[in-house]
Amino acid sequence: MIALLFVLGIPLLGGAALALMGHRPYARDVNVLFSFGTFVASCVMTVQVINDGPAFVWDKQFFVDPLNVFLVTLTTFVGLTTSIFSRPYMRVEQDHGKMTPPRMRLYHSMYQLFSFTMLLGFTTNNLGIIWVAMEAATLTTVLLVSVYRTPASLEAAWKYFILCGVGIAQALFGTILVYMAADKVLGAEHATLLWTSLSDIKGQLDPTIMSLAFVFLLVGYGTKIGLVPMHSWLPDAHAEGPTPVSAVLSGLLLNVAMYAVLRCKVLTDGAVGTPIAGQLMMGFGLVSVVVAGFFLSRQKDVKRMFSYSSIEHMGLITFAFGMGGPVANFAGLLHMTVHSLVKSAIFFTVGHATQKAGTQIMSEIRGLIKVNPTVGWGLMLGVMAIVGMPPFGVFASEFLIITTAMREQPWATPFLFVGLGVAFASILARVLPMVFGDTTLKPLAHPPALVPVFVHLAMGLTLGLFIPPYLNGWYVQAAKMLGG
Amino acid sequence: MIKFVPQLVNLLATIILLLSFAMISQRRIVTLINLFMIQGAALVAASFLLGYVTDQPDLYVSGALTLVLKVIFIPWMLHRVIRKLNVRWDVETLFNIPTIMLVGIALVILSFSLSAPVSRLSETLAGGTLGIALACILLSFMMMITRSKAVPQVIGFLSMENGLIFAATTVTNGMPMIVEFGVALDVLVGVLILGVFMFQIREKFDSLDIHNLETLKDDEA
Numbered sequence: 072m073i074a075l076l077f078v079l080g081i082p083l084l085g086g087a088a089l090a091l092m093g094h095r096p097y098a099r100d101v102n103v104l105f106s107f108g109t110f111v112a113s114c115v116m117t118v119q120v121i122n123d124g125p126a127f128v129w130d131k132q133f134f135v136d137p138l139n140v141f142l143v144t145l146t147t148f149v150g151l152t153t154s155i156f157s158r159p160y161m162r163v164e165q166d167h168g169k170m171t172p173p174r175m176r177l178y179h180s181m182y183q184l185f186s187f188t189m190l191l192g193f194t195t196n197n198l199g200i201i202w203v204a205m206e207a208a209t210l211t212t213v214l215l216v217s218v219y220r221t222p223a224s225l226e227a228a229w230k231y232f233i234l235c236g237v238g239i240a241q242a243l244f245g246t247i248l249v250y251m252a253a254d255k256v257l258g259a260e261h262a263t264l265l266w267t268s269l270s271d272i273k274g275q276l277d278p279t280i281m282s283l284a285f286v287f288l289l290v291g292y293g294t295k296i297g298l299v300p301m302h303s304w305l306p307d308a309h310a311e312g313p314t315p316v317s318a319v320l321s322g323l324l325l326n327v328a329m330y331a332v333l334r335c336k337v338l339t340d341g342a343v344g345t346p347i348a349g350q351l352m353m354g355f356g357l358v359s360v361v362v363a364g365f366f367l368s369r370q371k372d373v374k375r376m377f378s379y380s381s382i383e384h385m386g387l388i389t390f391a392f393g394m395g396g397p398v399a400n401f402a403g404l405l406h407m408t409v410h411s412l413v414k415s416a417i418f419f420t421v422g423h424a425t426q427k428a429g430t431q432i433m434s435e436i437r438g439l440i441k442v443n444p445t446v447g448w449g450l451m452l453g454v455m456a457i458v459g460m461p462p463f464g465v466f467a468s469e470f471l472i473i474t475t476a477m478r479e480q481p482w483a484t485p486f487l488f489v490g491l492g493v494a495f496a497s498i499l500a501r502v503l504p505m506v507f508g509d510t511t512l513k514p515l516a517h518p519p520a521l522v523p524v525f526v527h528l529a530m531g532l533t534l535g536l537f538i539p540p541y542l543n544g545w546y547v548q549a550a551k552m553l554g555g
Numbered sequence: 556m557i558k559f560v561p562q563l564v565n566l567l568a569t570i571i572l573l574l575s576f577a578m579i580s581q582r583r584i585v586t587l588i589n590l591f592m593i594q595g596a597a598l599v600a601a602s603f604l605l606g607y608v609t610d611q612p613d614l615y616v617s618g619a620l621t622l623v624l625k626v627i628f629i630p631w632m633l634h635r636v637i638r639k640l641n642v643r644w645d646v647e648t649l650f651n652i653p654t655i656m657l658v659g660i661a662l663v664i665l666s667f668s669l670s671a672p673v674s675r676l677s678e679t680l681a682g683g684t685l686g687i688a689l690a691c692i693l694l695s696f697m698m699m700i701t702r703s704k705a706v707p708q709v710i711g712f713l714s715m716e717n718g719l720i721f722a723a724t725t726v727t728n729g730m731p732m733i734v735e736f737g738v739a740l741d742v743l744v745g746v747l748i749l750g751v752f753m754f755q756i757r758e759k760f761d762s763l764d765i766h767n768l769e770t771l772k773d774d775e776a
Contacts, residue, residue, distance in 0.1 A: 132733075199734030206741040210748060217752070222759045226768040229752060233708060236745065237696060240715050243738070244692060244722060248673065251727045255676065264731055279672050 085183035093176035152523035242291025273341030309378035314422030352393030359386025409464035438510025464534035595625035691718030
């Protein structure tokens, strides 16, 4: 499968190329070009998987199946649109003196390497390499978050590094335990961390080791998902980095960590035979939904508010996968998709709004719709989508998750309603005055790239009204792989 | 020879654990780096020993990697950093060392009880050391929480990595080679980035005290 070579090779090459010439004015376009190339390659790979089914690549080290190919396409797509958005955005930042040529070079190079680490994490078949890719993704994004070199961004990046470093160390310990369990079944010579091989023998893996391993894996990768109480790095990192970085962190990186947890959950479920893994995930997910809802209502900084909203949605997704079963898994996958699309669209519009206002404090941003109706409407529609208004896709997936919860875990529904309700009320209350009302904002020198916003929102809308049959089949297949 | 090996590995495990305790109570930054270096050396010895006994060349490679990275390169780099930042002889005020030690002992007991059911299942020579490895991880974790200066936090992070490698070496006779290399690469790049950060934090805050990094709070945002 040569397409995978391109999916991984293009961003890696892009990282190297942009490290050399990322400070030049045309580097912005080159960045888009590399992202576009990766996207095309991932589309080719998707078509191949749809036609020929799951495939091993390079001596089983890589593995492409319906679950990860769908996340790969989503990642490369949002990676492409974010690079388009970043062109005028970073140009304005450069004009404002926040970015210097060396910083632009670092930014562009790390953007591509970050895509590479995420795609590596999705496509590798080796649980150890997933860990390595997650840690590498942390390293590249630490540099992206700190790129402005302000005290606040350095603080955010330091916290991010230390907290995620600690968290992810727990995940490595979990991975070592999984390897130990494999060692017991297969013997020292044939022991492996290849997920497909482990999946074949998951019924024989020792339940005691696997349940202990899953606790460590969930806490470790859960730190990167942003599950409460390991979430405190997330709002800082999202708020202090450049907005395109907030968009990819929120829309994409959290999905990679979620994916890692899902792969581990499949093994644990097979080995343990009781729903302990799912129960843990439901617990963490539910706490995240409720706590993030209340934290969200206290925010004054717009990017912080939406990063708490990301914590809430990731909590909801974790809860859905924790319930398991075909419907909840389906809803979880759908929610991952629409959340990525809608949340990155919101960050795009928020980025332009904060650039116009010169601040991220919500009470100082007023009347967006008068200065630039497209940005105003983009933000308004995005917010309607993220709080779960019909007919957007978030409504569809939340509806599925909540109805399933009512049937299977009725005790949890009040908590879900409280969390989602608080978030709904506080986001709308904050955003309405930002969009409408009188304004003091000034237009920007370079017209913003708003096509991505509306493309994302249109896709989020489509997924709410009608899921195309092939996509539907794909979700169902992926949900089944998760043990539905 | 084989007869003494489990005891030797246990001895090395004990040394590693004792060094973890020494680190959580050590206030002088330059001594902390040396303790970290000795811990790395004990880890290397354990890898080579197990590699020799079980006849697994992978463990030699893993040990060599630790030797180059954790015993030679990183301590050298940290010494250079603290010299340049002029914090070489800094003494950190640590409150209540006895309490920290007591909490540390509680953590060791916790990790032994957590890992007891698992270690019993291990078939390798030194499976019983899983508890010690977990204890090292948790102790380093505590060190990162209790320290307020940047360099000790980084050493805590690295010493946690030592605990993880020790777990992998003793419990499973080493991870697959490609994973070992990946982890080593991540650690190396991570330390380099943190080194650069320390200079930047110093430049922006005039100190390496992490307590300065507490402005990002939800209420004030």
